[in-house]
Amino acid sequence: MIEIRGLRKTYRSRKQSVNAVDNVDLTVGEGEVYGVLGQSGAGKSTLLRCVNMLERPDTGTVAVDGVELTALGGKRLRIARHGIGMIHQHFALLSSRTVAGNVAFALEVTGAPRAERRARVAELLELVGLSGRADAYPSQLSGGQKQRVGIARALAARPKVLLSDEATSALDPETTDSILRLLLDLNRRLGLTILLITHEMTVVKRICTSAAVMRDGKFVESGRVADLLRRDSELARDLFPLDGPSSVDGSAVLDVTVSGDDADKPLLAEVARRFDTDVRILAGHVETLAATRAGRWRIAVPTAASEDAADFLRKSGAQVGVAS
Numbered sequence: 214m215i216e217i218r219g220l221r222k223t224y225r226s227r228k229q230s231v232n233a234v235d236n237v238d239l240t241v242g243e244g245e246v247y248g249v250l251g252q253s254g255a256g257k258s259t260l261l262r263c264v265n266m267l268e269r270p271d272t273g274t275v276a277v278d279g280v281e282l283t284a285l286g287g288k289r290l291r292i293a294r295h296g297i298g299m300i301h302q303h304f305a306l307l308s309s310r311t312v313a314g315n316v317a318f319a320l321e322v323t324g325a326p327r328a329e330r331r332a333r334v335a336e337l338l339e340l341v342g343l344s345g346r347a348d349a350y351p352s353q354l355s356g357g358q359k360q361r362v363g364i365a366r367a368l369a370a371r372p373k374v375l376l377s378d379e380a381t382s383a384l385d386p387e388t389t390d391s392i393l394r395l396l397l398d399l400n401r402r403l404g405l406t407i408l409l410i411t412h413e414m415t416v417v418k419r420i421c422t423s424a425a426v427m428r429d430g431k432f433v434e435s436g437r438v439a440d441l442l443r444r445d446s447e448l449a450r451d452l453f454p455l456d457g458p459s460s461v462d463g464s465a466v467l468d469v470t471v472s473g474d475d476a477d478k479p480l481l482a483e484v485a486r487r488f489d490t491d492v493r494i495l496a497g498h499v500e501t502l503a504a505t506r507a508g509r510w511r512i513a514v515p516t517a518a519s520e521d522a523a524d525f526l527r528k529s530g531a532q533v534g535v536a537s
């Protein structure tokens with residue numbers, strides 16, 4: 214649904230040049246929720262703005278739903294953009310317009326007739342759970358309600374792709390949760406493909422099927438979340454930080470990561486039985502992510518049994534590393 218190849222964007226000023234996006238390739242499949250994670254300045258916003266050509270890349274191609282946007286300009290680009298909705302961290306609502314007026318604005322731009330606009334606005338407000346607030350002004354809404362208006366407006370022209378620019382960063386944890394649930398629901402009900410940028414691990418945990426970690430304009434790792442968990446990835450370590458001790462006298466301390474059905478298998482009990490050894494859990498958690506179950510534990514196994522235990526865990530599908 215979204216195909217990005219060899220994308221580069223450099224900002225130049227007299228004093229310096231910054232490679233904001235540096236040779237990024239990205240494929241987001243239809244119906245996927247793809248998260249790009251990174252610290253401030255990593256290049257996430259620039260990447261997202263290149264997807265709908267708010268920012269023109271220096272080199273590389275961007276195609277959405279089979280249409281190469283980088284080859285378009287003028288009216289054809291404006292029309293192609295209707296197939297891409299976008300939501301923003303600070304909602305970007307028009308303060309002088311009501312909720313209904315804000316959503317209708319997106320339809321006015323596409324030239325939809327008045328009667329059609331009215332019906333569509335009602336449908337969209339129902340979709341995002343705001344039917345009762347059509348006549349309210351943005352200043353009368355909570356942050357979560359404002360973002361619901363933003364989402365309704367972004368979906369007005371029935372886009373296949375939604376871009377989300379830190380959509381929950383300005384919201385409290387409970388509201389974040391409800392907006393993420395709404396996005397996941399829209400993804401499932403409408404088959405909406407979502408590309409989001411965030412610096413929040415919770416967002417990736419809750420709704421992303423795939424993710425990339427971006428640093429200095431580059432993707433340092435990317436893939437399906439379940440696959441990244443099976444490797445010794447930065448994402449796995451960040452999603453499940455382990456804060457137990459990294460050394461225990463007479464034992465090896467191992468970090469074990471499991472995903473999918475393996476997360477619910479009694480693997481540690483099996484290690485204790487098979488090798489007639491103690492297994493101490495020093496830290497750990499098992500959680501349900503958007504597309505998979507996943508768990509990570511830091512365990513201490515007496516040195517004599519530790520190699521056999523690590524071998525067995527690896528053969529059982531776990532990723533095993535020595536704690537550091």
Ligand SMILES: Nc1ncnc2c1ncn2[C@@H]1O[C@H](COP(=O)(O)OP(=O)(O)OP(=O)(O)O)[C@@H](O)[C@H]1O
Binds near residue numbers: 255
């Ligand atoms: N219009 C611009 N002119 C010059 N430099 C820019 C411009 N926009 C972004 N940059 C620079 O490009 C780099 C990437 O910025 P970008 O906003 O894409 O990162 P980000 O990961 O989205 O960060 P944040 O989460 O803080 O927005 C930064 O070094 C930034 O200072």
